[in-house]
Amino acid sequence: MKQTRFIDxxxxxxxxxxxxxxxxxxxxTLIGSTWDAGTIGRGGLPLWPGGEGxxxxxxxxxxxxxxxxxxxxxxxxxxxxxxMALSIALGKIAISILSAYAVAFFRFPLxxxxxxxIFITLMLPVEVRIIPTYKVVADLGLINTYAGLAIPLIASAxxxxxFRQFFLTxxxxxxxxxKIDGAGPVRFFIDVVLPLSRTNxxxxxxxxxxxxxxxxxxxxxxxxxxxMETIVTxxxxxxxxxxxxxxxxxxMATTVLAMLPPVAxxxxxxxxxxxxxxxxxx
Amino acid sequence: xxxxxxxxxxxxxxxxLAPQVAVTLVFFIWPAANAIWQSVHLQDxxxxxxxxxxxxxxxxxxxxxxxxxxxKTTVIFSVAVTVLAMGVALLLAVLADSKIKGASAYKTLxxxxxxxxxxxxxxxxxFIFNPDIGSFGRALRALxxxxxxxxxxxxxxxxxxxxxxxxxxxYNFIFFLAGLxxxxxxxxxxxSIDGAGPVRRFWTITxxxxxxxxxxxxxxxxxxxxxxTFGTIHALTQxxxxxxxxxxxxxxxxxxxxxxxxxxxxxxxxxxMVIVIALTAVQFRFVERKVHxx
Numbered sequence: 001m002k003q004t005r006f007i008d009x010x011x012x013x014x015x016x017x018x019x020x021x022x023x024x025x026x027x028x029t030l031i032g033s034t035w036d037a038g039t040i041g042r043g044g045l046p047l048w049p050g051g052e053g054x055x056x057x058x059x060x061x062x063x064x065x066x067x068x069x070x071x072x073x074x075x076x077x078x079x080x081x082x083x084m085a086l087s088i089a090l091g092k093i094a095i096s097i098l099s100a101y102a103v104a105f106f107r108f109p110l111x112x113x114x115x116x117x118i119f120i121t122l123m124l125p126v127e128v129r130i131i132p133t134y135k136v137v138a139d140l141g142l143i144n145t146y147a148g149l150a151i152p153l154i155a156s157a158x159x160x161x162x163f164r165q166f167f168l169t170x171x172x173x174x175x176x177x178x179k180i181d182g183a184g185p186v187r188f189f190i191d192v193v194l195p196l197s198r199t200n201x202x203x204x205x206x207x208x209x210x211x212x213x214x215x216x217x218x219x220x221x222x223x224x225x226x227x228m229e230t231i232v233t234x235x236x237x238x239x240x241x242x243x244x245x246x247x248x249x250x251x252m253a254t255t256v257l258a259m260l261p262p263v264a265x266x267x268x269x270x271x272x273x274x275x276x277x278x279x280x281x282x
Numbered sequence: 283x284x285x286x287x288x289x290x291x292x293x294x295x296x297x298x299l300a301p302q303v304a305v306t307l308v309f310f311i312w313p314a315a316n317a318i319w320q321s322v323h324l325q326d327x328x329x330x331x332x333x334x335x336x337x338x339x340x341x342x343x344x345x346x347x348x349x350x351x352x353x354k355t356t357v358i359f360s361v362a363v364t365v366l367a368m369g370v371a372l373l374l375a376v377l378a379d380s381k382i383k384g385a386s387a388y389k390t391l392x393x394x395x396x397x398x399x400x401x402x403x404x405x406x407x408x409f410i411f412n413p414d415i416g417s418f419g420r421a422l423r424a425l426x427x428x429x430x431x432x433x434x435x436x437x438x439x440x441x442x443x444x445x446x447x448x449x450x451x452x453y454n455f456i457f458f459l460a461g462l463x464x465x466x467x468x469x470x471x472x473x474s475i476d477g478a479g480p481v482r483r484f485w486t487i488t489x490x491x492x493x494x495x496x497x498x499x500x501x502x503x504x505x506x507x508x509x510x511t512f513g514t515i516h517a518l519t520q521x522x523x524x525x526x527x528x529x530x531x532x533x534x535x536x537x538x539x540x541x542x543x544x545x546x547x548x549x550x551x552x553x554x555m556v557i558v559i560a561l562t563a564v565q566f567r568f569v570e571r572k573v574h575x576x
Binding site for chain 2: 011012014015018019021022023024025026028029032040041042043045094095096098099101102103104105106107108111114117118120121122123124125127128129130131132133134135136137151152154155160168172175176179184185186188210213214215216217220221232233235236239248251252255258259262263265266267270273274277278
């Protein structure tokens, strides 16, 4: 057997250092969520868990007044984030698969015009048109509603392009056979196209769920009442200016809960996640 | 571009397109057109009358030394985030791709930060580097550094750069790894037999063959640094202290939402749109070339 040389260990050392740099902040937050506000506020957070974990999470979850302020309960914020993330992910997938089906399987006047219209949205991220989009949403009376949170974000050029690309690989013979059997476009979509798109839908769902859950600027604009707060914007509102006299234990418990759903999705659906990511950027 | 066999239906394709087109028109095209209209008009104090002012808003914005400072901050921030995120990711990907034990465990442990929101990444960094409660922040002070990113502009910029890059490494890592795995082993083995060492193999074979991935990530990271890091900055420094960490996108928000300057904010939005269109165009030229490669 070959002797292990020091040089062979270098990759491991670097990789472990990398893993630690990414894990350490999470570890600190996990530990912090099990201590009391005083210990964290004084800056004396130990490296081992304290005994306040259950109490902190319970307090964050129901949102009873902390020592210093009132917060929106985490259960409300988690529900809002969940509704927003699911609406964005499922909404994007639904309207994109339908429009891709139209563009790929039909010949009709203005087909390419519609295609380009959808394509242009790639160049208009919400960040560059915040004020006018906010105005439209306000005029429609959608401020502080789930519809206002989700609908402006569900148009998707990338998902449409991805589905269209995939639909072009469905063999013509399949379509001809379906036509001979007398299946119309709706039947064909439900019986053939949807089942064939299963993995693409799953992969996209993972990416879009994370995208939806992590939205920041848009929820910040269109929600003003506490009971419509999403969890990611909720955390920064709890922190305020970051003084040492904060309810840090509650903030850290909330941060852990905010990370949990998207991280779980990435870890448990890793294969679909990587596929969705690489596909949707092609 | 089009299938040979298609369905015949006069109405159905339009119905299928309707939801997507409706959302696009109402929430994308109309607001974007509005931003362009606003950017060449000046509203009176009551918002009742507006006057066509040509490019006055633009000359005003571009002539403002504060805006040029913000532009400078944005360039420093974006270049630093892109270089850091790509450099670290490439190093880790090359190592994780080599035949070492536990490669797949390392992969899992390195890709999950993708799931974190930029704002959450910022909050995690605050927990560590806050001068009052963070372990590293306090350690720096104990060592005699005057560490407080809430007061020192340079430190604040460093903080947002590090937090933003930290979050983006995993994305770059995934794509570099996919790119590395597409390089045929036989090429590397041939070079190895010819006596090329690992470093030489990397620069003469791996790096050139990775260039499509590198270029793609360059554009994606720039877009990320320009737009998606709003959350990082908002959560960590609020653009401050002073305007030390104010990027272009943060300023649009600040001027439009907080200061309610519609014309100026719209002109800035239009400038940002031009930047996105330029970046997207660059990206698509690259996609064409990538097709050429394969």
